[in-house]
Amino acid sequence: MPARVVLGVGAGIAAYKACEVLRRLTEAGHAVRVVPTPDALRFVGEATWAALSGQPATTAVWDDVQDVPHVRLAQRADLILVAPATADLLSRAAAGRADDLLTSILLMARCPVVYAPAMHTEMWQHPATRANVASLRARGALVLEPASGRLTGPDSGPGRLSEPDEIAAVAVRVLARGVTALFPDLAGRRVVVSAGGTREELDPVRFLGNWSSGRQGYALATAAVARGAEVTVVAANVSMPDPAGVRVMPVISAADMKSAVLSAAKGADAVVMAAAVADFRPAARSEVKIKKSAGAEPPVLRLAENPDVLRALVHQRDPGQVLVGFAAETNDVLAHGRAKLAAKGCDLLVVNQVGRGMAFGTQDNEAMVLGDDGTVTSVPRGPKEVLADVVWDLVAQRWPGPRAGRSDVDPR
Numbered sequence: 001m002p003a004r005v006v007l008g009v010g011a012g013i014a015a016y017k018a019c020e021v022l023r024r025l026t027e028a029g030h031a032v033r034v035v036p037t038p039d040a041l042r043f044v045g046e047a048t049w050a051a052l053s054g055q056p057a058t059t060a061v062w063d064d065v066q067d068v069p070h071v072r073l074a075q076r077a078d079l080i081l082v083a084p085a086t087a088d089l090l091s092r093a094a095a096g097r098a099d100d101l102l103t104s105i106l107l108m109a110r111c112p113v114v115y116a117p118a119m120h121t122e123m124w125q126h127p128a129t130r131a132n133v134a135s136l137r138a139r140g141a142l143v144l145e146p147a148s149g150r151l152t153g154p155d156s157g158p159g160r161l162s163e164p165d166e167i168a169a170v171a172v173r174v175l176a177r178g179v180t181a182l183f184p185d186l187a188g189r190r191v192v193v194s195a196g197g198t199r200e201e202l203d204p205v206r207f208l209g210n211w212s213s214g215r216q217g218y219a220l221a222t223a224a225v226a227r228g229a230e231v232t233v234v235a236a237n238v239s240m241p242d243p244a245g246v247r248v249m250p251v252i253s254a255a256d257m258k259s260a261v262l263s264a265a266k267g268a269d270a271v272v273m274a275a276a277v278a279d280f281r282p283a284a285r286s287e288v289k290i291k292k293s294a295g296a297e298p299p300v301l302r303l304a305e306n307p308d309v310l311r312a313l314v315h316q317r318d319p320g321q322v323l324v325g326f327a328a329e330t331n332d333v334l335a336h337g338r339a340k341l342a343a344k345g346c347d348l349l350v351v352n353q354v355g356r357g358m359a360f361g362t363q364d365n366e367a368m369v370l371g372d373d374g375t376v377t378s379v380p381r382g383p384k385e386v387l388a389d390v391v392w393d394l395v396a397q398r399w400p401g402p403r404a405g406r407s408d409v410d411p412r
Contacts, residue, residue, distance in 0.1 A: 011039035074108030084118035144245030184228025214238035
């Protein structure tokens with residue numbers, strides 16, 4: 001059965017990007033009803049929303065008043081997604097105002113609510129906006145961190161609407177969790193995820209690398225965002241768009257990865273090392289392109305061992321921090337995984353078989369999650385998002401005590 005989504009659209013220049021969010025959700029089979037604010041129609045007209053959604057774009061509480069739209073739409077919705085969420089709209093939602101159809105629906109909502117903010121940097125960083133965001137999060141709403149980049153005119157900075165595909169991806173993950181998404185279970189948690197594959201330079205044009213695309217790491221990041229966490233991704237040579245609502249730290253080599261991860265891990269509640277970190281690097285890097293000479297023997301490549309990032313994390317870990325490693329194996333997967341878990345000293349180790357079209361660069365994955373307590377959780381082949389949620393379920397079980405930011409008051 002398709003989910004019923006209310007897509008609220010705030011009055012910002014980024015409203016045109018919501019058309020792509022709408023398209024992604026409808027292509028995924030969901031029924032989407034667009035509710036713009038009246039001023040949002042100055043940016044994208046009502047006819048556009050109706051044509052793309054196949055449903056009327058309702059703006060005022062007086063439209064179809066006999067159906068009491070603010071009540072019916074809110075009661076029937078499985079998810080309310082607001083994109084873009086302007087500073088004004090966040091303020092009105094936080095204050096519980098109901099002065100148009102969208103804010104009335106938000107006040108009525110008993111389903112998960114996701115806000116994708118978009119505004120100028122100064123507005124996003126203003127104490128009033130930060131207080132409004134904190135208030136909404138304390139009530140159970142999921143407020144994504146905006147992206148950094150080009151804003152209106154020449155300005156640039158944090159406040160840019162996240163990419164539509166990535167906003168839609170978060171919405172799909174929230175829908176997949178159903179009623180459990182009413183209180184994001186990772187709210188108040190800071191987590192770090194590594195993704196992609198490191199590259200070790202041989203000369204200015206060549207490197208040693210691997211086939212990791214970063215899809216599993218990005219799936220872990222998106223799942224954590226959808227469950228309310230503050231997420232930092234250390235991304236090694238990933239060419240995909242940044243996940244919505246995360247801070248991304250780009251790196252290249254294993255040494256870069258170690259430095260960035262150890263820095264980001266300070267104060268984090270969990271670190272998940274999903275990146276494929278090279279075990280070796282060239283012992284010497286040539287400052288110029290290595291040339292071949294006719295009749296000459298090719299040069300011998302000597303390797304040096306890279307630092308073990310996961311082991312370094314274990315040595316510096318904060319009390320209560322949960323560490324998760326990944327092990328890509330080509331044979332004797334379970335035996336190699338158990339040996340690595342014992343050697344690394346992490347809490348959980350995700351072990352999967354790679355090669356021949358498995359794991360690297362694919363949309364799906366199959367794995368076993370080994371616990372330092374002897375548990376083995378098998379995850380059959382399926383979307384990488386499924387494995388991501390299993391990992392976070394197992395991580396959350398290891399955290400003692402209540403989560404910061406969780407409210408016992410009904411969030412709506």
